[in-house]
Amino acid sequence: MVEKRTRPQDKIRCDACPVLCYIADGRSGACDRYANHDGQLVRLDPLTVIETTEQKLVPFLGDDATDWDGDIVHSGQPFITAVGAGTTYPDYKPAPFIVAQQIDGVDMITVVTEGIFSYCGVKVKIDTDRHIGEERDVVRVDGEPIGHVMTSEYGSKMLSLGGVEHLTGGTKAEGRITCDALLKLCNRDAVEMEIGEHHTRLTIQAGRAPIIDGDEERLMRVGCGSAAIGMFARQWFGHADEVVVVDDHITGVLSEHQAGKLLDVPPTGIRIHGRRSTPGRY
Incomplete structure (x- = not known):
């Protein structure tokens, strides 16, 4: 005989998604979006409506455009965002906010729902030449894994953070x-x-230099030896017979490099002891 489950005392059941959490007073459900407030199911994220914006918008049609004033979100009328508008996924119930309006005589119906956080992630580009870890090394915050080190790109170190494995695939603390x-x-x-x-210690912040093991980065190479020659060959031309840019990725030689050939830099006889990738690149 199967025992019939009864509703826990002093809890309400949330039907916003198939999980059907029982939520005690003053607590939130598994999604952290809905909570029990004095016996009432309430949303924790308020619906955000933008009526005006103080952000400086950049007209993508140019300054000479006469048929558009650069207003991206039509700030003269309410602009409904997805923040606080939806519920969890998968969800059989319709979105709780459906907006109707007329634009140029046409009825417009907008259904707004928020993207679930378990799909969210961030790719971080760290401008440093210093070694922060091997590829696939785990990145931890407060002891919890939140991502890993990726392959370097253009000399910068790259991190992949977030994603479903960390947000919902591990412990609740990890998520x-x-x-x-x-x-x-x-x-x-x-x-x-x-x-x-x-345990390389790293502090990162958008728009600020990274802090690695307590030291704030000051300088970084702008590219490999080949890239440096491609960018600065004209500035060096006439000031030096030869330029060798030594780099742990690709070392460049001006007279052999394509940039040097286009500037008619004559060969100097200098040879690099190493494996040549292409002319002027080792």
């Missing part, structure tokens, strides 16, 4: 710490983290 770190990074706040078994 909350991952979500908190993503929100801080996207809001231009500083986040402290550790990388790999060597």
